[in-house]
Each structure stands twice: as C-alpha cells, then as structure tokens.
Amino acid sequence: AQSVTQLGSHVSVSEGALVLLRCNYSSSVPPYLFWYVQYPNQGLQLLLKYTTGATLVKGINGFEAEFKKSETSFHLTKPSAHMSDAAEYFCAVSNSGGSNYKLTFGKGTLLTVNP
Amino acid sequence: DTGVSQDPRHKITKRGQNVTFRCDPISEHNRLYWYRQTLGQGPEFLTYFQNEAQLEKSRLLSDRFSAERPKGSFSTLEIQRTEQGDSAMYLCASSLVAGGRADTQYFGPGTRLTVL
Numbered sequence: 001a002q003s004v005t006q007l008g009s010h011v012s013v014s015e016g017a018l019v020l021l022r023c024n025y026s027s028s029v030p031p032y033l034f035w036y037v038q039y040p041n042q043g044l045q046l047l048l049k050y051t052t053g054a055t056l057v058k059g060i061n062g063f064e065a066e067f068k069k070s071e072t073s074f075h076l077t078k079p080s081a082h083m084s085d086a087a088e089y090f091c092a093v094s095n096s097g098g099s100n101y102k103l104t105f106g107k108g109t110l111l112t113v114n115p
Numbered sequence: 116d117t118g119v120s121q122d123p124r125h126k127i128t129k130r131g132q133n134v135t136f137r138c139d140p141i142s143e144h145n146r147l148y149w150y151r152q153t154l155g156q157g158p159e160f161l162t163y164f165q166n167e168a169q170l171e172k173s174r175l176l177s178d179r180f181s182a183e184r185p186k187g188s189f190s191t192l193e194i195q196r197t198e199q200g201d202s203a204m205y206l207c208a209s210s211l212v213a214g215g216r217a218d219t220q221y222f223g224p225g226t227r228l229t230v231l
Contacts (some may be wrong), residue, residue: 042205043119043222044158060225064143090157100171101212102148105157110156 001028002093006106014114019063019078021109023091026072033074034092034103035065044090051096055096061085086113117141119223121207127229128197135193136226140209146215148220149188152204153174165212166189197230204228 007022025031032051036044048059055067061084065076076092088110091105120139128134140147145166150158155229161180162172164189176182179197194201204227208220 009155011181034219036119041227042226043224044122044208046219049219093158099209100163101146101220102160102163102171103150103158104160107155107157 002022002031002095002104003018004091004093004104004106004115006109009111010110010112011029012112012114013081015083019081019085019111020054021076021089021091021111023065023074023106023112024072025074025075025091025093027095028091030096032068032094032096032101033065034094035063035074035076035083036092036105037089038088038090038108040087043048047076059086081111083113086111119207119209119221121205121223123226124224125227125229129231130197132197133193133195134197134228135191136190136205136228138190138207138223140189140207141221142188144209144211144221145187146210146212148208148210149190149192150206150208152206153202158206161192170215173228177188178186182204194228197228199230202228202230217226 003026005024034049035047050067058064092105122228125221138204149161164184164197179195182192204225206225207223210220
C-alpha cells in the first residue's frame, strides 16, 4: 500500500519569499512522484514529476522538487513566491511496477501569498 | 489536443435521484481514471479503464456506482439512489500507457455534485 503525508495543511508566505511545501511518501516499490496544483473550482494541473534518473526535478512556473529516497521525501520549492502561486498543492505517488498507475494523493496544502 | 472535458460542471440533485456524468479524454489516450474529491481532502481513486475494459474498482465504489467506457473513448459514471455523502467533486483523468510505462495523467475540470 502507498500513502502520502503533506505536512502543513496551510502555508502562508510573503510575495518574493521562498516557498517550501513538504511531502513524505510510503511505498513498497520504487515510486513515481508528482506534484499537482489546483486552482479554485478547477481540475488538477501537473507541476512536475519524478520517475527515474535525476533526483532534482524542475517543473513549470519556477517550481522544483528533489526526490530523497533515504528520507522518503519529495518536497516542493520555489525561490520567490508570486501572487499567482496562491492555490492548493497536492503531492501524489504511484507504483512504478504493476499496471494500474493509480495516483494516491496527500490531503493537500493551501498556499497563501501575501503582498 | 483539447484536453480532458467533463459534463456537467455542476449538478444539484435531491437524495434518491440518479445522476450521470460524462468524461471525454484526450483523444489518443487509452487509459481513463475516475477520482472523487471531498472538501478538504485529496482526490481518491475510484476506478480505471484500459480502452473499454474496466480493470479495477476501489472499495469506495459501492454497488450504487457504475462506470462504463463503451467504445474506449468517452466514459460515464452513474450514481443511483444518491445520498448526501455522495456530494463531492468527481474528477476524470486520462493518460497514454504504452510499452508497459504510464505517461502523465491529465485531469479534467471535474463535476461538482451536491445532493440535497
């Protein structure tokens, strides 16, 4: 079974400050890891993903995340927050093996950006 | 590529009524997933199709729920005898699975169901 824990249901930062959203996962097989963003009343948009290879993954809108196997973590960062980054962020894991590839999501972190 | 579309975007119904939602995936995608998202939670897996075959159903999918993908293109999710606990956002996602590897799941905008 897989699971995702997102530490902090709500993170508030000032515009221009560092964004750090935490994600820890549990998986019995090598995981695929994802960060999605959800704006109000919309579906989910992929920010970035890790499958294999380089552990530092760069995504859209200046976000990046680093896969740390020893810490079972996949934290999302952005050096300088913008007002448009305010949204809910979901970390997700899926199996690299098998054939389902269903996503198991964390509960989400709501990011607020203050002017 | 027009993205994943879902219809309707919002549905309000009375307890006990039946509702049906539609999902149109990205045209070349052979895999389609349904998820449910309740307030304050992340999406939870309901079921998925590979072409027209429904290959797995979650325990969340009670016998009041049925999903189809008759020609391997669009999919429908029907809820019979709706209950207030069914109120949620229903999300559809599609992806391309080829050579034993899965590509990114692309999500639609969701259908928000409110059961009164």
